[in-house]
Structure formats: structure tokens, C-alpha cells
Amino acid sequence: MSVTEINSPAATTRLSAAFRAPTAGSPPIWLMRQAGRYLPEYRATRAEAGSFLDLCYNPRLAVEVALQPLRRFDLDAAILFSDILVIPDGLGQPLRFEEGVGPVLMRLEDTADVARLSLERMRAHLEPVYETVSRLRAELPRAVSLIGFSGAPWTVATYMLEGRGSREFHLAKYWAYARPEDFRVLVDLLVEATVSHLSAQVDAGADVLQLFDTWAGVFDDRGFAAWVEDPIRRIVARLKARYPQVPVIVFARGAGARLAGLAQRLGADGLGLDPTVPLAWARETVQPETTVQGNLDPAILRIGGEAMERAIDDILAAWRGGRFIFNLGHGILPDTPPQHVAALVRRVRGEA
């Protein structure tokens, strides 16, 4: 019996149970970007690793940083430490992270640039990521879920076409609306890449998956249907055919009123909700259809104190009766005091 088998998750972790029925008592909790710069031990490991990407591709250190928050806080899941842009990096569009700028890529200009990308190259290039998942699963207690993740095609494509983070997405929208045939070539490749990447994570021991569509909130109806919903729906269908037991959470940030009916349209088991989703509306409209995950404002976690306690209590009161995973509405901010996270977890657990 391999280490992985010994340590494979219990048939029911607290997290996986939340996809089937409302949780008795406090909801399961994990936090987006729970491993990260707000932790001094993360900053130490990051310094040891070299660059951010070096850390992502170093299984020993990536496992270490993924475990760090679980040593401090009573969380129900670890999440793979990686980045949504390892997909373009693996496909052959080299990536670097510049201080004060963020990710920088040589942007794709046309379908000839897309044709030079390679799924085979990606699978080989991302072996260290899958090794990280496998080592992490071996280290984790059986009751703790291991979340694998990937960026969704639209969000990943924005970086590939803009060459960096964007506010307006002019180039990506130009492909989406003015060159839809070309854009489809790229998105189809990203659907394949995402299925491959997530499948490899499940094979290595991930028992829950999350798709991040961080920039989903920039589209009109047609754009959202074509470039957010359709690729995700195809990815989820492919994953479900292979791994029917693995829940898939979709975090389509900024989806707003489009969250109604979205889980069904995508075939997803849960939806991540950002802080702008009204709690009562989500309870009445979204939660009857799926597991809701969210939605504390990371800025309020950073502030802490009474404002945070009130915001936590609002979320618990609104969603406790249904399928529910406590989380933030976006990732932890780098200058968040770790003691605020401790206070948050205690309050969600009913201990403070």
C-alpha cells in the first residue's frame, strides 16, 4: 500500500460533505490564498526558493508553504500552492513575475503564436506541480481535503493576450469580439490544457477542484456565454466523466446576477461568491441550486475587529441553513495580520 493510499482522504471530509448537504454546526472553512505573503514563514520559504515561479516548481518548498497555514489555523482544506499562469508557462509562453508589475508574458499576436504552444510540453513542464500534489496528499491528515485548481480559460487567456494584468482587457476583448475564430483556437487549447492539468492533479491526490475565473465580470451576455460559460461547461463535463466523485467549484468573480442558474449551466458542484453578492439573494437564488462558498471581503479581514466579526456573523446567519463553505470573497491581502485569520477561523468554528 502506497503512502498516497494510506493517506487518501476519508470518503467524507468536512469539505466534501458540504457538497451533499447542509453541514450540522459550523461550516467547513478554507481561505483563498491561505498560503501567502501575509505569513512570515511564507516569506522566509519564498526567499529560500528564489523567484515566485521557482517556488511554484519546487515540490519540497511548495508543499511546505501549502502546509504553513494548516499549522497555524484549524482549516478544513489545503490548496495546492501554484499559480494560474503555470498553464501558459508550461505551454511554452514564458512567464516571469516583475516586482511591482506582476506577471509578464510575451503576448500572443496571432494563431501562429497559438500553434507554437504545446500540450505535451506543458504536461512535462508541470510534473513538479503534480509531484507537489502527491507529496502534499501524503503529508495531510485524511480528514483534510486537498484542493487542486486551475485558472479558467478566459482569465488565463487575458494574460496570454495582454501580456500582463489589465484593467480594460482591450486586446483580449478584441480577440473575443472581433476575431472570434482565432480566439476559439486559443480557448479550445486552454480547455484541453485545463482538463489535462486538473486531471493530473486528481490523479496525484486532489479530492476537490476549483476553477478561478477572476476576470469573468467584464462581459455582456454574449461574451459571458461564449467565453466564460461555454469553456467551463466543457471542462466540467470532461472532468465529471472521468472523476464523478470529485466536486468542482467555479469561482466566477463579478458574475453578479448571472450566478442564478449558473451551477446547473456549468455542471458545477459549488460556486465561489465574491463580496458583492447580496447574502439574502444568494440564499434564495443560488444556495438552493448548489453549494455556496464565500464571501467575506478580504479588506474586512485585513481590518479585523468588530467590523470583521459583524461581517462573519452576517454570512453565517444567512447561509448556515444550506450547503455552505466559509471562505473569503477573494484572496487574502498580503498585509493582513495573521492574528485576524486566527480570529476569523475561531469565530466560524463558534469558538470566539
Added chain:
Amino acid sequence: MSVTEINSPAATTRLSAAFRAPTAGSPPIWLMRQAGRYLPEYRATRAEAGSFLDLCYNPRLAVEVALQPLRRFDLDAAILFSDILVIPDGLGQPLRFEEGVGPVLMRLEDTADVARLSLERMRAHLEPVYETVSRLRAELPRAVSLIGFSGAPWTVATYMLEGRGSREFHLAKYWAYARPEDFRVLVDLLVEATVSHLSAQVDAGADVLQLFDTWAGVFDDRGFAAWVEDPIRRIVARLKARYPQVPVIVFARGAGARLAGLAQRLGADGLGLDPTVPLAWARETVQPETTVQGNLDPAILRIGGEAMERAIDDILAAWRGGRFIFNLGHGILPDTPPQHVAALVRRVRGEA
């Protein structure tokens, strides 16, 4: 009889009629930032004026740029050429626009800084703005509405506290959540300033008002209720008591599912909808309650062609049966070809 009286708007302009009942035929149309950098004649006048603020405070030239789009396009309204940040500038928090950065203000640190601001100073400082409104009304045909506007307190406060545009709004959210008593002092001042500013515009000849809450989409429930809805509700109530005949449109960008019931909660006559609002949902949920205004993606206007035609037709088909003003979902982008705007207006008019 004064020039203003001669040229006061007809009891019913096409725009004002859209607040009472569905428009027979094509909806009225105006476009956010219809006077602006995308027009070569705007760039020429702007160069003559000196700085952007010089242009805002020069009635002759501000009238000229407000009229420029009406000479090119068959629009149903002119909008005052000004900026939402003339309020802090008028109150005594000096403002400048830096190339490539945008607005820069010496940021407020505490309530002592707020106490140094002066409503009286603002009223005097903004006289050129009211003269612009009055001259503009005199120049406009009676059938064309003149829209006055102001930034809403939350959005204006973000610039006053951050000192410039922001993505995360850390400082403004810190005031909102951790120093709510201090923040209320500022917001109360901005409510007074906004009522004063909009009242003076109506007195000078504006016949429709719009409040821009560009950054409304960053809040959880409590933040939205306290800092978006409550100040706007108070402003609208004060305006309605004085000018019951003047319609007020609220553009709370990013309000998402919070748009349901919002017009009633605010007492507004219309809601501006950004491109992320689903058309069918808005028809079923928002339009029965109020006039909807929007929501073509400015990025699609910039792209033009078939993608634009399809998007226009989608909006017309969805909303034509109810109270409806055609507009963009945000302002015209600076590099938009003017001929795309011409094609848009013709298509909405049913002429192309």
C-alpha cells in the same frame, strides 16, 4: 422673458418621456462621455483651454465641447461637461490631473482635514459650472434634454481618501469599516455638497440629473447599504422635495444583483446598468420597477462592426417593450472611432 425661459425644455422631451412610459419606436439615446477625447474637435478645444480642469471651469469652452457630439450625432440629450471631482476641488481639496496617472489630490488624513473643507467655498468656486449649464441650456434646442450630474458620495470619497484612483480602496474601506464615525462626517458633507451642486445645476437649466457611483461594486451588504444606498437615498429625497419634476438616474456601476429593488430603495427614476447586467434578468427584475439605461460595452463600441450591431440589437430586443434609454454601460473609450458612434446612433434610430 429670459433666454433661459425661451429655451427651457419642452414639457416632454424624448428623454424625459422615457421616465413615464415605454417609448413608441426607438428609445431615446445619449452616451456617457459623449463629449470627450475620441472627438478630434474635443482635442482641439482641450488644447486651447490648457489643463482639463481649465476646460471644466471655462464656460465658453465647456459649452463648446458639450455641443460637439450633438453636431455630429442625433442624440436626445447633452450632458454638462465637467468632472465628478470638481466637488472636492470646490470644497478646498486641490485637484490636478497628471498625464498617465489621472486625478491627484492631497489626501484627507482625519476629520480635521474634513473640517477645513467649505460648502460656501464650493458654491463660489463652481459658479463657472453653473454658468456653463445656463449657457448650454440657451444653446440647445428645446427638444434636447440637458443632463446635470454629480459623483455620488462613496465614489467621490474614494478619491478624497486615496488621493488618486485605486483598485483596492484600502484607505477608503478602512474609513468605511474601521472609522465609520469619521467616515460619516465626510459622507454627510458630501451629501450636502451633492445636493447643493445638483440643485444649482437644475436652477441653471438642467432638466434630468444623473448620479455616478462608479465604484459602487466593491462592497458587501453592510457597506453597500451604509455608504452607497443611504447617502444616495438622502440626496434623492432632498432633490425630489425641491424639484419633483426632475428625473434622477443613478448609475451604481457593479451593483449586480443589488439592482433588484434598488430604484425603490433610492427613490430614483432610472438606473444606469453596466454591461455585466444580464439583459433578460434586467427586463424581468429591474425594468418593471424603473427606467433602465444602458448597457452596451464601450469596448464593443470601440471594436464596431458586426459584433457591435449584434450587441445593439440584443439590447433593443430585450428592453424595447419597457421604460428604456439607450446608452453605454460605461463611458466612451478615448480611442473609439467617431464613425462607430455614428453607426450606433443610426442603428438605435432604426436607420441602419
